[in-house]
Structure formats: C-alpha cells, structure tokens
Amino acid sequence: DTSLTEVNSFSPSVPISPSSMINQYKFEDGPELRDLFITVDDPESHITAIETFITYRVVTKTTRGEFDSSEYEVRRRYQDFLWLKSKLEEAHPTLIIPPLPEKFIMKGMVERFSDEFIETRRKALHKFLNRIADHPTLTFNEDFKIFLTAQAWELSSHKKQGPGLLSRMGQTVRAVASSVRGAVKNRPEMFTEMNNYMETFSQKINLLDKIAHRIYKEERDYCNEMKEYGPIHTLWSASEEAIGDSLKGLAGCIDRCCRATERRMAGLSEHLLPMLHEYVLYSEILMGVLKRRDQIQGELDSKVDALANKKTEKDLFSEEIGKLEDKVERANNALKADWDRWKQNMQWDMRSTFTNVAENNLRYYEE
C-alpha cells in the first residue's frame, strides 16, 4: 500500500495506528498531491494560579512555498482551536467548516481531564486540522497558516487584531434579525432539498450514534458476564475425573471469546463511535451553514424589495444589490461545491467505517 509507506516516511516518530492513518488521508486528490501534513499529539497539563488546562503539540510538515519553513512545531490549547474555527466561519460563512470536539461531555462519568477524555479530544482535534488541510479553499486561509506556525505569543497578539467583540456581536444581531423575517422566499429549489435532506440525515445519524453506543454498552455487559462464566467450568473440573479436561477446555474457550469481544469493542470505540459522533456534529454545522446562506439571500431579497418600493436612489441601490447578488451567488456556489465534496467524503467515511465494523465482526466470529 503505497500511500501508507509515503505517510510513514514523513512522520516516523508519531505513534498513530495504520488504520487511522488511512482514515485521515482519504480525499479526492491522490495522496501524492498532498503537501501539508499535520499531527496533533502529546497532550500536556499546565497549571497556573488561575486555571489548569491542556495543550497539544501540533506538528506541521509542508512543501508549500508560502510557508517559510518546511517543519513547524507549536503548542495549542482548546481555546485556540475554537478561535480558529470562528475565524474560518467568519471568512467563509457558507463553507462547511469541520466540527470541533465539544467543550464538555454532559452524559457519562468522563471527567474533564481523564485520560480517555483527553485522548478522544486529541483524536478529534487531529481530524479537525486535517480536514481543513484537505479542503481546497480553507487550506489556504491565512488564519489557518498562522495557527499552524505562530509561536504562542505571536498567536495571542494576532488574535487581538481583527474585528472586535462588539462588531462581531453586531453581526450576530443582524443575522438573528434577518432570520426572524420569516422563511426565505426565493430560496432556490436545490437548497430546499438540501434542507430537507439535512433534517432527515440529522435525525438518522443521531439515532445511529445512540444505537452504536447502546451496542457498545451491551457488549461490555456481555463481556463482564462471560468473565464469570469461564471460571465456573474450571471450578467444576476440580471435582470431576472423566470430564475434567473437557470442562477445562470449555473454560479456556470462553476466556478466548471474552478477549475477542474486548477486541470487537475496541474496534467500535476507535472507529465507529468517533465517526458517527463527528457526523452528528457535522449535521448541526450543515444546518447552520444552510441558515447562513439563507440569511445572505435574505439580505439580498430585502434590498431588492426596498428598491421596488423606493424608486429614487436607484443607482445607489442597484450597486449594492449587484454586490449582494454576487455575494449570494458566490455563497451558493461555494456551498454547493462544498456540499458535494462533503457528501462524497461522508459516503467514503460511512463505507469504510461500516466495512471496518463488519470486518471486526468477522474477525470476532472467526476467532
């Protein structure tokens, strides 16, 4: 598998399992065209007077000209990732920005800094950055570049620039106001279809997420019971002569089944569960993207209406309208292209993950 060896030669020191590598490095362009490789690893805990937080090491290797160097290593915390995401959303409101892992996990007993939680988050952050790198537009975003390359102090000072909090809030207020004005009248058919699709998809993916978690739980309970089941046979064999060996044999088999179940569970938690979760988040993101597109269109429509009512100031308005129409068109195109891309990716992901699950199950039964 050539793609595997290529990747291996670039990041020898990073301990990532081969299958997760395959998972990341799938995209329309062949792996040979890739010129940006990012890894997220090595979580470290930092304790200050005010707070405790975790930073992750982000290593970037690239052959791109616009980067000054070919290798970068920086430390980032979750807040930094949040900042990056919001900057990307700002710059490209109708592009599909990949999901970030959640701030907290409400259900479950996972503590904020438990090893399991940190590892899950690290993997998701790794995915996040790589998805951006794969995106034909987002990968060239300036903030993204700064995120990957700037030292800690450089990043903080850069963050302070740009539209302040108030102006961003203003944008949000306007956005809310425009959405209150009711359903968009001139929404192209394509986007209505997308909306409907997303509603159903979101429902289904949430269900699948729940089902997968439920299966994991049932398997864990089954495994626990099996752990008690095997030893009973060994105990019994102690009081038997003729059938003692058969009983011991059976006990051994049960133990092996137990271990096979554990491996199956590990497969689920490594591949299926994170993937389903990512797409649950994606469905929310997509609904958001569709809304933002509607907003932009709404702006255009309201201006058009205003023009129809006010016969004066035609020229001024028509320029504005022209600009807005452009904006809407660009937004629509961007979204459409991105949507197609997303769907392809999703298909690929689903296919490979479920196939993986099937393979795991096969392995389980064969054992």
Next chain:
Amino acid sequence: MEDCLAKKMEITVSEAEKRTGRNAMNIQETYTAYLIETRAVESQSEGHCAPVESLWRRYSEFELLRNYLSVTYPHIVVPPLPEKRADFVWHKLSADNMDPDFVERRRIGLENFLLRVASHPVLCQDKIFYAFLMQEGGWKEMVNETGFQLKADSRLKALNATFRVKNPDKRFTELKHYSDELQSVISHLLRVRARVADRLYGVYKVHGNYGRVFSEWSAIEKEMGDGLQSAGHHMDVYAASIDDILEEEEHYADQLKEYLFYAEALRAVCRKHELMQYDLEMAAQDLTSKKQQCEELATGTVRTFSLKGMTSKLFGQETPEQREAKIKVLEEQIQEGEEQLKSKNLEGRDFVKSAWADIERFKEQKNHDLKEALISYAVMQISMCKKGIQVWTNAKECFSKM
C-alpha cells in the same frame, strides 16, 4: 446388559393439554395433562405396527410415581423429574407454568424421565411403573395400597439433620461431598449462563435497530441507498437469529438441570445409608448396654453408676426371684437384639453392595451424558459463529457497495 423395558417398548410423552377440573378441596383449577403413548417394539415385522396404547397423566402423578420409587428402592439413584417451576429464567423466558414453551420443555423432560426409568435394569421391572404406563384408572389406589408412605422415613425429610455416625463409610461421605459440590457448581453455572444469554440477546437485538434506521436513511440517499438498504436487511437477519440460537441453548441448560437434580437423588442415597448406619450403631449400642445390665444383675456388681443401682442400695436389695425375672427378660431382649443386629448388618451390607453398583452405573451414565452435552454446546457455539460470519460477510459486501 439386562433386558430392560426400554428395549421392548417405545415410550413417548407426545402431547400436552390444558385441562380444568376440581381438585381435592373441590376448588376449580387448571392443570396440564400429558399424553403417554406406548408401543411394543417386538412385533414390528412385515410392516405390521403394534397398536399404540395411550393414557393421560398429570405432573402430580409423575411425582407420586417417583416418590414411590425412591422409597421402594432406597439404594437406587432414581432419575429426577423436570423442575416443578421454571427456574434460572432469563428475561425473555416466562416463569409461568402455563407458558407453552415451558410446557413443551416439561413434556420433553417427562419423556426423558420415563425413558430413564425404563432403561434402568432394576427400576424397569417394577409393577407400579408398568401400571403407570399402561393402566389409567385405579393407578393411584394401587400405589397407595403398597403402603410405601409408611416405609418412607420422615427423618429423611429433615434435610439438615445430621446423624452422628461413629464409623461413617468413607466412600459415602466422599460421595455426599461430591453431590453437594455438583449441585452448587451446576446451579451457579446455570445462573450465570442465564445472565450471559440475556446480554447476548441484548447485543443482537440492538443491531436490529440498525436495520430500521438504515432503511429510513436509504430513502434520502441516492448512491448509498441500495447498499444501506440491503445492509439493513442483514442487520435484521442478524438480530432475528438470536432467538433460535438461545432456544437451542435452553436444551443444553435442561440437560445440565437434569444432573443438578440427579445430584439431589445421589445425595438422598447417601443420606439413606447414613440413616441406616446410624440405626445400626444405635441398635448395637442398645444391645451392648442391655448385655451390661444383664451382667451386673447376674453378678451383683455395679460397674457403672445407675439410678436404679443407687435406689436399690438405698431402699434395699431386690429379691432373688425379682432379679431372676429381670435377667430373663433382658436375656430375651438380648437374643432379639442380636438377631436384629445380625439382620441389620446384613441389610446394611446388601444396601452398600447394591447401592455401590448403581452408583457406578450412574457415574458412567453421568460422564457420558455430560460429555455429550458439553460437545453439543460447543457445536452450538460454532454454528452461532458460522451464522455470524455469514451475516457480516454479506453486510460487508453491502457496505462496500455504498
């Protein structure tokens, strides 16, 4: 191998029927009656089939039969009946005695019981057993007329009563331990197995939800639709397969249960031996003390302190005639006692001999049956895995076409 009934006759418990009737307290009750069919094997030449005889019995009559056999043949490990009430249930199984699955499994258990008795070299020759199979009316009265209930030692009912036996037979003590261990380990195993079955059921059934969601999802997908839909179908197949798998496992559980109850029967034989030994020792002790009394009276020496001795010392000696009379009585008693002791000893030795023969027979049967049961369990598991492989191979193909 002696000629036992099982070789001469086909015995089946072929049907079960719900009945209502009035019981001993004249209260209406519902019970299940089982149809026992028998047919002589010998005359099956030239395509002639012997006529099938049949009669109906209910569970309580089976119980009566077994009690009779236990009391009449105390040295035999009498085959056990299937459980009275459903035990070791996991959530899908019903604990209701009227549940058709339970009735069906009980029917099989009762048939098994009859076959076991019919293949036992001693038990199969019993007239009451034969009448149970052949004579519907008046059977109960016949059993009661044997008066077996009088023979039943009520002391055996006190399960935990210990008889302090001075010289216990080591083999029987070991056997009793073994039967206790067997009971405890099998019931533990059955309990955990029921829990494992429950969990496995859960795993399989939740996969069925995949089927439903995949199908709904496939409706909105163009390229992925077909793959999803057919994968969903396989998930449904997977989820449904657990029902048959677990039903087969129930048979395995029933086989183990039979030996759980057999352990009880084994224990009963040990207890009866214990009791016998106890009686023997008591009788011997009694005889010894009588002999001693006799000697004392005869020689006038008081070897052991006794109230009688004291009172006679205090209130004067007895007349020689009185003493003579007493000695005479004692000598008679001693004679009786010695004869009784002799016969008890003989009885005891016979019991041990025949019990041990049956125990050896039982051991062989147990080893053979359990080994087969374990093998069939392993075969079941393999078949389950094969089914799993098939389903997931199909599913994998569907997924890869998405």
